[in-house]
Every structure is written in structure tokens, then in C-alpha cells.
Amino acid sequence: MSPTVIKFGILGCAEIARKVSRAITLAPNATIYAVASRSLDKATKFAAENSFPPETKLYGSYDALLEDPAVDAVYVPLPTSLHIHWAVVAARKGKHILLEKPVALNVAEFDVIVKACVENGVQLMDGTMWMHHPRTAKMREFVSDKGRFGDVKAMHTTFTFAGTANFLTNDIRVKPDLDGLGALGDAGWYCIRSILWGADYELPEIVTALPGPVFNEAGVIFSCGASLRWKDGKIATFHCSFLSHLTMDITAIGTKGTLHVHDFIIPFQEKEASFSLASESWFNDLVTGWVPKPSEHLVRTELPQEALMVKEFSSLVDAIKTKGSKPEMKWPTISRKTQLVLDSVKLSIEQGFVAIEVHE
């Protein structure tokens, strides 16, 4: 039996929706069924520009798309401030939800979304694409290997990009009423997620924002960082910014090994990605070189990571639709942890860089 093809409705014509629309088309178990914007004109234009199939349903309101009983799942790239409303409405309509990050303005809002999804038996997953790259699984193997990596002791992650003058003035990510979490919600989301990934999703005990965040005139974060500390002594730092050159690093240091990756969010190229690892390296006799040297590992993928994300999400939806499975709670659980740490960073900044205790 061939798998059910999950029919997606796209809720909003954000720039990122172009990439995810292509991913829905590429995923073998998903298809673009409908697209909605606040006006029919915009939806029509978006469908044409992105070569959607001619039979794609076009809607001039989000409500209209959500009323369509043929829509299995929605992809929600709307501004963060609108997530709570539209995700809850979608869940109540029985639509499975692929939700852009940050998932909400804070954990309290996200909990409302999760509750609606649980009550309506719909799958919820956030749009953090790199989680689905096969490289990520390979890196996980290394970091989980007690013999080669040991126990994780320290991590540093970074996501920065240099926003243009137009971006820094007009993008929704610099508007307090739209994506009000700014660089922390956008770039910082990935930094925090990758740290939690490295910590196998154990929450840190305390989170302390670092001195020197930058804000725009409306108080939206343009650049910030934080320090995290776990009960077992593990530590991490991250830095995120709209104001510096494109950089996306994970450095994870264990007792026996080190992992480096410099393109963890968007690989340098689509079909192959690499990372570097060193295990039990030490110096040669005169301390003039390393033995062994770090090694580079290449991972190929036929489908890009965003298509693998859609595929994974769609197969969970398929299991719910056709096999009566329960929604997979792993995904909303890690979304929530990411948001929780993000909230703690924001609170620490607001309170003058004090240490914030993180409670589940």
C-alpha cells in the first residue's frame, strides 16, 4: 500500500513559505493542496510565482482555508504574534500543524497551542529544518558515543547574519507587534535548540544573559547571547545577531572528543554536508602537533532537510489518520524546552543579566 499523501494548506505567503512549499512538493508523502493569504490576489500571485499546481485551491482568508475539510495539515509561517490565534483555530478544525519558529511569544502561549493540539488529536511540529538532516543524526551518534566523545562538558553555538538596511527597518522580525522576540526568537532559537540537542534535551539549571545586547528603537533585540549551566556542571554559551556576518556554528566539547560544524542551520550546499570531529587527540612528544588530527565527515542526502522535515511530519500525520496513532509528543516537547530557555534569556536581559532558574 502506498502511503497517504498529506494535503497541505499554506497559511500565509511569507518568504520562508517559498522554501517550504518546494519542500512539500519534494516530499513523497505530501502535496500542496491550498494556499491562503489575507487577500485572494496575494494568494494567487504567490501560487503563480512558486509554480504551484494549477488545481491548488486559493483562499483570500485563513479561516476559509481552515474550513476546507480536505486540508489535512497546515504550514504556518505567520508572524509569531499570530501563532496562538491561528494554531489554536487550526487545531480546533482538526488540522495538523507545522509551525514556524519561534513557536510563540512565550511558553504560556505555546502551552495554549499544545493544549489545543492534544485536545484535538493533531500533530504539532516546529519548522526547525536542520533537525531532519541526516548529518544531524550522524553528529548525534558521535556526541552520544561515550567511548569516542565521552560526556559533554561545554558547548558554544552561534547564528548571526548581517541584515540589510531594509531588513533592519522593515522585516517582521524587527517589529515589536509581529516577531517581537527579534534576533533572540529568530537566530537565537537555533542556538538554543542546538544546545538542547547537545544536552540531549536536558534543561539547564540556570540561564544568564550576557552583557552587551543590542536593541532597536522599539526595544526589539538585534543581538544578544547567554550562558547556560546544568546541574552536572555542563556549560554552554551562545551568540545570535542580525548585525554580523553569516555564521552558524556548533562546537560541542566532551571529555573525550570535540565536534565542530559551521553550517548547521543551512548547509553550505543542499545535497551534502560535513562536520569535523576529533576523538582522544593529544599532542606529539614535543607538543608540536596533534595525534590524531580531527577528521571531516561528509553526509549526503537526496532530499533537502526541509523536505525530510515535511516527510517526517507527514508520516506522523499519516499514522494518526490511517492507523489511529497518537500524535508524537517528542516534537512539541522540544519546541517547548527551546521556548522555555528563550524566555529565560529574555527575562535575564530584562532583569539586568541576573541568573534565571529554569523550571520545566
Next chain:
Amino acid sequence: MSPTVIKFGILGCAEIARKVSRAITLAPNATIYAVASRSLDKATKFAAENSFPPETKLYGSYDALLEDPAVDAVYVPLPTSLHIHWAVVAARKGKHILLEKPVALNVAEFDVIVKACVENGVQLMDGTMWMHHPRTAKMREFVSDKGRFGDVKAMHTTFTFAGTANFLTNDIRVKPDLDGLGALGDAGWYCIRSILWGADYELPEIVTALPGPVFNEAGVIFSCGASLRWKDGKIATFHCSFLSHLTMDITAIGTKGTLHVHDFIIPFQEKEASFSLASESWFNDLVTGWVPKPSEHLVRTELPQEALMVKEFSSLVDAIKTKGSKPEMKWPTISRKTQLVLDSVKLSIEQGFVAIEVHE
């Protein structure tokens, strides 16, 4: 006229002295003339084990070596707590000084050493070898290039290594009365120096230690980190440790470029070293790859970095001896700045991770 060959006396038979002795032999303008230990037996054994020339003078006390008028310069790998005494004695005897790092237990002690050197007209340089690798100059070119790198906005540097049980119990770097600054003085010295290097030696305005330092039972730091912030908004973090796998990273992010190096202190191999840089990278149209991708740059060197250090030091000594030049103050100045930031991190830890203002 061939350059004067500077006659070195080695003050103490530390492990690191093996590497630097070889460097003195390799440098074209330096030679091993004498070695002193607290016993003649130890000096004799060290000279034999490291294949010193048979004419090498062997001394059973540091004072005896410093009394030898033929000694031009001393290399001082003694425990940090002994630097102030022996560096001052050496300066008063007119010996030029290549001093291991950390240069002192604190800036006040270092100022006493600098004063003695200035009063006696002797060159002072610390033993931070990577400063002298031609790769470092190449990296500097990139970081100073406003067109390709822009202005530095954020840095992260790391030096960690996994000390053996024997190291963590018996090494001088874990003893409060010997190298009492522990991992901060040893590994942290490099992290701080590389951050200052990236900031073109401008001091940060504030330094804040990060939560989670680890100490041994005697209170010596085994692992710590800090956050630095400059007046212009530039920020940096570092992490140093005796408790995690070998890692030595500089990440420097500018407005237009990014620099990565993963072996900045001891290159993976002796005769060539590389770094990676990206300049004005952005995403392709669908945000599924980078344009351009970062590039790798290889720098070859015939002499290892520690021999280049000895060569540079010796040519400064030569200029003083034969041309009446003044000692080059650039080197003690950057040693002092490194120590000053190091002192601030220590103070911040002692005061419960408060922000410490750094004053020249």
C-alpha cells in the same frame, strides 16, 4: 655581517623547556649556552636527554647561571609564583628575558618585572608561541581588512584539554603555591590573548566571569569562562578547561566576514597550518545553500612557531646589543593587557560573577 648569535641560559628544566630548547637550536640567531636547575644533576640529565651541545654550561643554581656574563638572555619556564623573583634578578643582571605565560600571578607583580626590565634596558617577551606563526599574520590581514571582514563584532575562543589523573593531582598548574592561576592562567591565557589580538589589543570595558567554574580542593581553577564587552559594543566569550577534550578555537565574526581556526595555539602539524574564512556570504535564492562558501587558507612555515618566537626575540636582543636600540615595548604591553583581563576574570569569579570594569 652575519647576525649576532644570542646566547641563551635556560632557567629550570620544565617539560616545556624541551620544546623551547629545540626552538633555540633551530633559530638561526640563537644558541643554547647554559642550563640551570636547582641541582647540577638535574641540569646535567636535562642537557643529556635533550641532546644539548657538549659545551653547554651546566649550573646547579639559577643564581650561578645569572652570574655568568656570557649569558645574553634567559628563558624562564619556572612556576608562575617564582617569576617575580627570578625575572627581576635576571633583569638586574642585564639578561634579556623570554618569560613563560602567565607572566605573573597578577598585574601588580608583572609591573614590578616590567619596571626592572625597563630600568636595566633588557627585552621582555612572553612565550606565547602562536603569535609568531606566519598564519597569525595572515589571519590578522583578513581581520584588519575592512572590505572583506568589516568591523569585528563578536569573538569566541576556547582552549581545553583533558588533564590525566596524574596531571590533575601533581602538575604545577594545579598547585596553589606554584601556578596558582590554574586553567585560567594556563589555558585561559591563550583565550584572552587571542580575544585581545582580535580586538587589536583594545581593552574591553567590562569583563564578567560565566557561571559554572570548577575548582580543585585547594581552590585552583580547573575550568572557567568569561564574557567581555567593549565600549563600541563588540563582545567576546571564552572557555578554558583542564577537564575536556583538546580544543583550541578562535571564531571572529565581523560585519562582513567570519574567521575560524581550530588549532590556533599548537597547529595540527608543524610545517603548515590553515584557517577558514568567509566574506560577504549570503544565501542562494531559496535559502538552501551559501554563496560564496567559506574558503580554506593554508600557510606553510619552514621554522616552527616557537623557533620564530626565539628568532624574533633574539633579533630584538641583537638590536639592543649591537645597535643600541631600546627594548621593544609592544611585547610587555600585550603581556600586561592579557594579565589585566585575566585578573579581572579571577576577580569576577571571586566576587560572584559581577561585571568588573577594566582600567589600564
